[in-house]
Amino acid sequence: MKKNTTPVYYGDYLHLDKILSAQELQSEKYATAAHEETLFIIVHQVYELWFKQMLHELNTVLDVFTQEAVEDHQLSTVVHRLNRVIKIQKLLNDQISVMETMTPQEFLSFRDYLVPASGFQSIQFKMLEIKLGLKTQYRIDFDKQSFYQRLEPKDREFLQNMETKNSLFEMVNDWLERLPLLDFEDFKFWHLYEKATQEMLQSDREIIQQNETLTDEEKHKELTELGKTEASFNAIFDEAGYHTLLQEGHFRLSQKALMSALFIHQYCEEPVFNLPFQFLTCLTEIDENLTLWRYRHAMMVQRMLGTKIGTGGSSGHDYLKKTTESNRIFKDFFNMSTFLLPKEVLPALPVNVKKNLGFSLSSV
Known part of the structure; x- marks a missing residue:
């Protein structure tokens, strides 16, 4: 049954008069209207509409993690809304193929009318x-310098103020640190995990040394690579060593947060860890989709402009290509597989630990 007292008309509800009249062609102001400029405007307007929806979803996720405790039902909602963000990202990535129906010459017919918009x-x-x-300090050097310079003062001030507030990454780091996973009564995951990794790596060393099909040179090469793997494992167990790597930018998560995330990944099949695992997976996918979007955008710009500079004065494709891999947020979750152990060598969770953890991972 209807609840409204005033009839609603489709076009009025969606404000189609405003939306459909919001495509003003710059080319038309100076010469004959460029046919493809309408496509260019609509694609970017759609981007901004979807950005608005993504921010709408993300803000509710941030609200959850500002609380002292994150309950299971809240985490379920968070995963649901982040999955919606992921679906939107895939739409945005696919939308680039629509833009690519425009040829470089068609783009050039109106491009120079857009300077210095970007x-x-x-x-x-x-x-x-x-x-x-992805705050300024985590961007590569040339991006730090240019991140705000093309913005009007009011926009620059607004974003710089936003950088002073905790981001989702920072909130997730704090949440992971608070989870009661690593030290529970007599169960010391950290120590058991270290012992299991040492046994696994020693077994790998013996396999290499006893492999009669390998030459001395091949054995030396494989043992050298194994040594690098051992060094990576040792780093996460050594507080001082980990801090050094953190300062050098090899990690962003704190040592305790990384270990909690590792614990969740290792035991993701346990019901109590399923939602946290889904949540961390969502963050990984969002970062991956952002990277794919930057990559596809860079390829499209190269296709349209070659080595020409961008309308905003940047180096165009070269600039975008450099940010593709460097401007990552949840890279630690991608690298988590480095430290995963085979199921058969994992320390078994004691019955009392399973029982006491129950089905809640509230931060207490």
Whole structure:
């Protein structure tokens, strides 16, 4: 049954008069209207609408993690909404193929009328990056210098103020640190995990040394690589060593947060860890989709402009290509597989630990 007292008309509800009249062609102001400029405008307007929805979802996730405790039902909602963000990201990535129906010459028919406007001036996209955790200090040097320079003062001040607030990355780091997973009564996961890794790596060493099919040179090469793997494992057990790697930018998560995330990944099949695992997986997918979007955007710019500079004055494709791999947020979750052990060598969770953990991972 209807609940409204005033009839609603489709076009009025969606404000289609405003939306469908919001495509003003720059080319038409100076010469004959460029046919493809309408496509260019609509694609970018759709981007901004979806950015608005992504921010709408992300803000509710941030609200959950500002609380002292994150309950299971809240984490379920968080996973649901982040999955929606992921679906939107896939739409945005696919949308690039629509833009690529425009040829380079068709783009050039109106491109020079857009100077100095640039996608770098998308405030909503910068909001998404900052809220997720890509603040200025985590960008590569040339991006740090140019991140705010193309913005109007009011937009620059707004975003710089946003950078002073905790991002989702920072909140997740704190949440992982608070989870009661690593030290429970007589169960010391940290020590058991270290023992299991040492046994696994020693077994690998013996396999290499006893492999008669390998030459001395091949054995030396494989043992050298094994040594690098051992060094990676040793780093996460050594507080001082880990801190050094943290300062050098090899990790962003704190040591305790990384170990909690590792614990969740190792025992993801346990019901109590399923939702946290889904949540961390969502963050990984969001970062992956952002990287794919940057990559596809860089390829499209190279296809359209070659080595020409961007309308905003950047080096165009070269700039975008460099940010593709460097401007990552949840890279530690991608590298988690480095430290995963085979199921058969994992320390078994004691019955009392399973029982006492129950089905809640509230931060207490």
